Amino acid sequence: MASPAPTPRPGDQLASTTSSTRVIVIRAPEEEVGTIACGGATMVLAQSVPAQPASGGAPGALIGKRYVDDADTLELLCTASGGGELTYDGAPLTIRAPKALPASD
Known part of the structure; x- marks a missing residue:
């Protein structure tokens, strides 16, 4: 069985143990870090679990x-869609709105 992910650092790749969801950590808090989970299960380092096939149905995390x-x-970047909601210390994560580009008149 895979061990829980250590304190995430930018660049770390995390994988869900219950679905095909995979993410990359873009930004992480410098102070004490909470638990990053998908579908209620703690995410682990992607290298420690084999890739799971994509499941049918509506994905919780969007690539x-x-x-x-x-x-x-x-901040997490989803690299593989899968079922289950992404959470941080039990609170759901939200999709970051894209930044508006300056006008190129």
Whole structure:
């Protein structure tokens, strides 16, 4: 069985143990870090679990989307869609809105 992920650092790849969801840590809090989970199960380092096939049905995490916590201290980039909601210390993560590009008149 895979061990829980250590304190995440930018660049770490995490995987769900219950679905095909995979994320990369873009930004992580410098102080004490909470638990990053998907579908209620703690995510682990991607190298420690084999890739799971994509499951049918509506994905909880969408590939290419960035997810942030309410305090904007944690940011994850979804690299593989899968079932289950992404959470940080039990609170759901939200999709970060894209930044508006300046007008190119």
